[in-house]
Amino acid sequence: MSQASSDSNLDVVSLVENVNRRRIGQYALVIFFLGFFFIPLETGIMTALKTNEGVARSLPFAPPTGETFTLSNLQFALERLSRSFVNSLLMAIPATILNVLLASMAAYGLTMVSWRGQIGMLSLFLVGVFVPYQAVLVPLSRFWNNIFPLADLLEPTFAVIPLLQGYHSQLVPLIITHVAYGIPICTILFRSYYKGLPNSLVEAAKIDGASITKIYRRIVLPISKPMFGVVFIYQFTQIYNEFLFSFTLIAGSNADAAPVTLLLPAVGASTSGIDYGIRMSAAFLAALPTILLYVAFAEEFAKGLRTESG
Amino acid sequence: MATQETTESTTVPTEEVVDWQTKLRYFLNSDFVRSSPYWGIPFVLMGIAVYGGIGYNVLISLTDFSGISSPTYTDLDFEMYRTAFANEAFREAAINNLILLVAFTTVSLILGLFLAILLDHGIRYKDKIQTVYLLPMALSFVVTAQLWRWMYNQESGFLNVVVTGLGFEPIDWLGNPEIALASVIFALVWQFSGYAMVVYLAGLQSIPRDQFEAAKVDGASTLRTYLRIIVPQLKESSVSAAVVLMVFALKAFTFLYSLVGQYRPPNGTDILATLMVRQAFKFGKWAYSAAIATMLLLLALSVIAPYLVYQHRQGSL
Numbered sequence: 001m002s003q004a005s006s007d008s009n010l011d012v013v014s015l016v017e018n019v020n021r022r023r024i025g026q027y028a029l030v031i032f033f034l035g036f037f038f039i040p041l042e043t044g045i046m047t048a049l050k051t052n053e054g055v056a057r058s059l060p061f062a063p064p065t066g067e068t069f070t071l072s073n074l075q076f077a078l079e080r081l082s083r084s085f086v087n088s089l090l091m092a093i094p095a096t097i098l099n100v101l102l103a104s105m106a107a108y109g110l111t112m113v114s115w116r117g118q119i120g121m122l123s124l125f126l127v128g129v130f131v132p133y134q135a136v137l138v139p140l141s142r143f144w145n146n147i148f149p150l151a152d153l154l155e156p157t158f159a160v161i162p163l164l165q166g167y168h169s170q171l172v173p174l175i176i177t178h179v180a181y182g183i184p185i186c187t188i189l190f191r192s193y194y195k196g197l198p199n200s201l202v203e204a205a206k207i208d209g210a211s212i213t214k215i216y217r218r219i220v221l222p223i224s225k226p227m228f229g230v231v232f233i234y235q236f237t238q239i240y241n242e243f244l245f246s247f248t249l250i251a252g253s254n255a256d257a258a259p260v261t262l263l264l265p266a267v268g269a270s271t272s273g274i275d276y277g278i279r280m281s282a283a284f285l286a287a288l289p290t291i292l293l294y295v296a297f298a299e300e301f302a303k304g305l306r307t308e309s310g
Numbered sequence: 311m312a313t314q315e316t317t318e319s320t321t322v323p324t325e326e327v328v329d330w331q332t333k334l335r336y337f338l339n340s341d342f343v344r345s346s347p348y349w350g351i352p353f354v355l356m357g358i359a360v361y362g363g364i365g366y367n368v369l370i371s372l373t374d375f376s377g378i379s380s381p382t383y384t385d386l387d388f389e390m391y392r393t394a395f396a397n398e399a400f401r402e403a404a405i406n407n408l409i410l411l412v413a414f415t416t417v418s419l420i421l422g423l424f425l426a427i428l429l430d431h432g433i434r435y436k437d438k439i440q441t442v443y444l445l446p447m448a449l450s451f452v453v454t455a456q457l458w459r460w461m462y463n464q465e466s467g468f469l470n471v472v473v474t475g476l477g478f479e480p481i482d483w484l485g486n487p488e489i490a491l492a493s494v495i496f497a498l499v500w501q502f503s504g505y506a507m508v509v510y511l512a513g514l515q516s517i518p519r520d521q522f523e524a525a526k527v528d529g530a531s532t533l534r535t536y537l538r539i540i541v542p543q544l545k546e547s548s549v550s551a552a553v554v555l556m557v558f559a560l561k562a563f564t565f566l567y568s569l570v571g572q573y574r575p576p577n578g579t580d581i582l583a584t585l586m587v588r589q590a591f592k593f594g595k596w597a598y599s600a601a602i603a604t605m606l607l608l609l610a611l612s613v614i615a616p617y618l619v620y621q622h623r624q625g626s627l
Contacts, residue, residue, distance in 0.1 A: 029428055030439060037443050040457045040500065043468050047460060060460070060468045102352040109348030115341045119627055121349065123618060126627075128360040130553075130614040132560045134583045135607035136363030138370055138590060138600045146380065180359030183352045212344050241450030243564040261452045265568050276460050283456040287449050294448035298441040301448060305505060306512050 048073055048280040055277050077282035080267050081260060088259040091171045092240040095178040100231050103186030108216055111194040112202055128184030133244050141248050144173040167256040174249050178239050186231050192307045193227040233297050234304035237290045260286045371600035390601035403585040406491060410581060414495050415555045422506020427536060430514045444504035455568035458497040487578030494579050502558055506551045513547030553617045560610050582606045
């Protein structure tokens with residue numbers, strides 16, 4: 001830089017201008033895309049806070065003014081959604097915990113211990129990541145409804161457990177389904193982490209004569225703590241957001257056991273059309289748990305996505 | 311690798327002493343058996359769900375099952391597949407599915423690459439900005455469908471406010487069959503291009519910085535440097551991002567279903583998944599919908615199989 005300036009001032013001036021112009025353009029684009037990704041969300045929030053009249057009269061992205069500001073949409077949506085919130089959490093939390101544990105075990109068995117044919121077994125897991133759920137929908141509904149009606153069998157037991165209702169038994173088949181189909185992706189996430197660990201850790205323990213179980217409990221579990229967090233956040237988001245399984249296994253949005261995603265499209269709908277104020281409020285309430293998780297753990301979430309692709 | 315060699319040398323005894331008892335003892339002591347509780351339990355659960363489910367689905371697709379009592383497995387044939395191919399609605403859904411798959415993946419990749427390069431170039435608060443770009447990805451299809459239904463609203467949605475503000479006629483984004491699919495793809499790109507960006511950012515970070523410097527010394531422009539030197543090195547990122555995006559595209563059912571409304575014939579946006587669910591849950595044609603689902607699975611496998619082979623060849627499996 002200093003050399004260039006001693007050669008000719010004119011060049012430096014044009015260079016600086018050039019760089020500045022490019023920089024400004026670059027930042028303008030960055031800000032444009034901030035708008036691109038944020039406007040649908042912003043429009044939704046603003047609409048959620050407006051009265052019906054406000055929604056009809058004002059611009060969709062404009063903030064509500066004194067008269068058109070209201071919290072009644074949110075209140076109404078919360079009342080409609082509160083039971084399904086409980087259902088969603090009762091479904092997503094146990095399913096995620098089971099999922100993460102089983103996947104960590106599978107990944108351990110498939111990476112840290114080596115045997116012939118491992119790649120073949122791993123491929124069977126990998127295919128499971130990509131199978132479109134439509135391809136198992138018909139069997140799924142037949143299995144849980146006609147062949148093995150677990151929900152009906154469990155209903156009497158659930159009714160006597162405090163805090164739980166009879167209809168919560170319908171969540172059990174749903175949880176098992178989520179765990180089964182979540183295992184492949186979570187296994188791959190754990191595997192990419194275990195593959196990156198130094199080999200020497202396990203080798204040393206092996207030479208000391210530690211058993212496979214001991215190595216898992218004493219060495220692998222403690223060091224994979226951060227990955228447990230990543231996979232938990234990723235998988236909780238997936239299960240909480242999932243729609244198709246609930247749609248298949250729980251009879252309609254009117255059902256008592258309906259999770260949030262199943263109920264949401266019914267909130268604020270009437271014969272005369274959609275009440276967008278209420279609908280947007282409901283959408284944001286429904287998204288709130290994952291948004292909060294995302295805001296708090298954005299880095300971990302991104303990490304989960306990155307390892308998924310690698 | 312090292313572990314494999316040591317286990318093999320201990321498990322394979324010298325040839326003279328091999329009788330079946332020692333063989334069995336060695337087998338039961340092998341790492342395969344001892345580690346099997348770890349991968350075996352998850353595998354059984356997942357295997358029944360995935361492979362058992364697929365098998366049962368194919369079986370049902372060969373029957374005439376229509377929801378009443380139970381399917382009869384005595385006369386199996388491919389009639390449902392023939393019906394599907396003869397059906398105009400099925401062909402249209404299949405074509406829409408392919409358009410969605412290709413257009414969504416291509417646009418998301420290009421936009422994702424562009425965003426990654428934009429952010430990778432000494433932008434301040436890069437991590438924070440990246441977080442905002444990726445935010446839609448954390449939302450459920452059901453939620454984003456509500457947001458875009460409002461954005462696309464014909465009277466007072468955001469897009470038409472802009473369009474009329476510019477002095478044009480309002481556009482029926484989702485009602486006009488000619489542009490409805492494009493509107494859907496646009497919304498999906500909004501949700502998932504951040505994903506492609508994250509993958510590309512990771513890829514860009516693995517490229518040594520001095521390559522930029524070297525290209526600059528050679529007098530190459532930034533654009534040229536990227537097109538000729540950097541982008542070709544991102545091949546692996548592109549492949550893995552493309553595969554995952556395609557899988558998202560194949561799962562777009564939930565988005566369409568929530569956007570268009572329950573079982574309503576989607577206006578030029580019917581894809582195999584929506585067609586399948588309508589046939590099953592609305593009309594009770596379970597065998598027919600199972601046949602559609604099988605073809606959807608074949609479509610997915612035709613994307614995944616080459617990817618798995620590629621990964622295997624690269625040695626990154």
